Amino acid sequence: MSVDDNLSLAERGRASHRCELALLALMSVVLFALFFVSLFVGPVSIDLFSSEWTLFGGSSSVAAVILQEIRLPRTILAIFIGATLGISGAALQGLLRNPLAEAGVIGISGSASLGAVIAFYSGAAAIFPLALPIGGITGAMLAVIFLYLLAGRESSILTLILAGIAVTSLSGALTALALNLSPNPYAATEIFFWLMGSLADRSFEHVQIAVPLMVIGVFSLISCRRGLDALALGEDTARSLGVNLNRLTLRIIVGVALSVGAAVSVAGGIGFVGLVVPHLLRPFVGHQPGKLLLASALGGALLLLVADIAVRLLSTGQELKLGVLTSLIGAPFFLYLVLKTRRQLL
Amino acid sequence: MEATDQLAWSVAFQLASSDRINLSPHIIVLMRWFILYFVFILLPELALAAKPQRVVSLNLCADQLLLQLSEPESIVSLTNLSVDPELSYLAKEAAEYPVNSGSAEEILKMNPDLVLAGSFTARPAVSYLKKKEFRVVELSIPESMKAMREQYLKVADLLGEREKAERQLREMDRRIAQAKSSGDENLVAAVYYANGFTAGKKSITTEVLNHAGFENLSEKSGVDSFGFYPLEKLIEAEPDLLILGSYNKDRHSLAQKLLDHPALKRFWGESDRGQARVIIPDALWICATPVIAEAVEILAQKRKEIVSRR
Known part of the structure; x- marks a missing residue:
């Protein structure tokens, strides 16, 4: 390697670093702006300038109640859930070194739904509110462990996807069964929420039970960034760089289960965010899995918040499920990725 | 069954009494037997069937x-x-x-x-x-x-x-007439069922509310007989009485959990702003039968409470 090459590599590194920082800054600014946009989109129009002050006050005007009890929790959930879905997609793709890995595609969301459904309809969540996210997290954890044992780090792309289809089908069937066994006549129709996901009429109760767990999950995943960067060079290289692969794997499994499990338990299984976002952002962070984590969290939050605003703008009657919109974007994207990686698949 | 019997009966009768058509005596005899069968056996059966047994x-x-x-x-x-x-x-x-x-x-x-x-x-x-x-x-x-x-x-x-x-x-x-209140305060009530549904202007619910002295909120909205009403719109309208569908604490559904939303408690909860909430069991007025008089009574009572507090 000549000196020139080294120089240009270093320059390229700096350039990519600048590019990454600019991207993060831009996304943060847009996210901040969208946070306010989201507060003012809904069936009731609220005057932006007169009601801004009622966001945290104890006033009980109509605008204050709508902002504080309905739109603020909804916006907070969209941001945190989007972030967890984005970052968990990036982490799974890094760990499994599989471009198609995503919580929804490989069945983690479906399994989390099943856990949450059992916790909710059995009445456990009514007695002990944390039972809801715990149910979701348990479901997600079982799915990740099962998939990891089955497909592992070095398996083919196809094995993982097929195992994911099996997990999704099984958990979907069990979810339908659990809902049908419920004595409540409304329960059976609610499978749509658990499969597609929605943020309609969520409240601060949901923020309280899910967001702290999602934050722990996200931090657990961000702490893996060096390990993931090293793993991108191959397992042997990673080990020689001093990465404890078992601990890395465990941290990612726990992080994904916590964040996806808690997210699904309050908003249902919103698909494809973790697939689309990391792929769009990867070129901007120099294809480094570690750097991709934070970017994907921001990107996921951005995508889900935009989608949630769009759902509110598009719906006239009962709201369109949020997952319908993300799947409309995500499923064709998934197909595109399949075609792109076809050579590897065959 | 009934229709075919009736048809056969009338055809047989016409044929038997007609003298324009030449019928052989055998057929006439046969017809008479048929008529006797219809009159004395089938008809009483039909009459019995008028009061169904099963x-x-x-x-x-x-x-x-x-x-x-x-x-x-x-x-x-x-x-x-x-x-x-x-x-x-x-x-x-x-x-x-x-x-x-x-x-x-x-x-x-x-x-x-x-x-x-x-x-x-x-x-x-x-x-x-x-x-x-x-x-x-x-x-x-x-x-x-x-x-x-x-x-x-x-x-x-x-x-x-x-x-x-x-x-x-x-x-x-009689019960409705007795329950009816005579105040002229213009009070608005909103009905909120599971999943955010409400009864619109073309529904018996609206008439029940009117009898109890309330205007139905959704009379003004686009809801015709039964339809979705966004939670935010409900809060914006600030109805004087919020009528919630029943919510069984032992049988859980997201649909009914909506009725527990904290936003609904801000106006119609403990903090009293002259608004009231009442739970009317779905069973009372989900079907239109004379028992809806009981719903009128409950609502009229609630109206008196609201008026007396103001």
Whole structure:
């Protein structure tokens, strides 16, 4: 390697670093702006300038109640859930070194739904509110462990996807069964929420039970960034760089289960965010899995918040499920990725 | 069955009495026998059939009508919802009867002489039973007290219980007239059911509210008979009375969890701003029968409370 090459590599590194920082800054600014946009989109129009002050006050005007009890929790959930879905997609793709890995595609969301459904309809969540996210997290954890044992780090792309289809089908069937066994006549129709996901009429109760767990999950995943960067060079290289692969794997499994499990338990299984976002952002962070984590969290939050605003703008009657919109974007994207990686698949 | 019998009867009669057509004496004799058969055997049977002996219900509201109108011994089976106290006002009475889940197979085995069905429920069974020439009567969802009365009397006629029905309707009128309040404060009430649904202007619910002295919030909105009403819109409208569907704490659904939303507690909760909330069990007015008088009484009482507090 000549000196020139080294120089240009270093320059390229700096350039990519600048590019990454600019991207993060831009996304943060847009996210901040969208946070306010989201507060003012809904069936009731609220005057932006007169009601801004009622966001945290104890006033009980109509605008204050709508902002504080309905739109603020909804916006907070969209941001945190989007972030967890984005970052968990990036982490799974890094760990499994599989471009198609995503919580929804490989069945983690479906399994989390099943856990949450059992916790909710059995009445456990009514007695002990944390039972809801715990149910979701348990479901997600079982799915990740099962998939990891089955497909592992070095398996083919196809094995993982097929195992994911099996997990999704099984958990979907069990979810339908659990809902049908419920004595409540409304329960059976609610499978749509658990499969597609929605943020309609969520409240601060949901923020309280899910967001702290999602934050722990996200931090657990961000702490893996060096390990993931090293793993991108191959397992042997990673080990020689001093990465404890078992601990890395465990941290990612726990992080994904916590964040996806808690997210699904309050908003249902919103698909494809973790697939689309990391792929769009990867070129901007120099294809480094570690750097991709934070970017994907921001990107996921951005995508889900935009989608949630769009759902509110598009719906006239009962709201369109949020997952319908993300799947409309995500499923064709998934197909595109399949075609792109076809050579590897065959 | 009935129609074909009647047709045969009239044809036979015309043929037998006609002297323009030359009929051989044998045929005339045969015809007479037929006529005798019709008059003395088939007709009494038809007359008996007018009061059905084996009635099956395929609809929750048909259950309620049957339980209130029919002789207990002619009810063969009610729907499985009829025993659910949350939905069925007469759940205790319904517990005496076998329940069906609305499948054609079950009903066929019961060999009913009258099937009461709703216009939206158990559709495959209804069309199959009709094809098999069972007597199926479909009930509509009455959109007014007038329509409710008409349907109630129609079913009573089918069951041969007109007097009973008229008595019950008079009792209902009496209770409603007694409950009616005379204040002229213009109060608005909103009904909020599971999943954020509300009853619109073309519904018996609106009439019940009017009788109790309230205007229905959704009379002004786009909701026609029964439709979705966003939570935010409900809060914006600040109705004086918020009427929630019943919510059973032991049977969980996201649909009913909405009625527990913290936003609803801010206005109609503990902090008193002159607004009230009341839970009216779905069973009381999910079906249009004379028991809705009880809903009028509860609401009229609530109105007095609100007015006295102001």
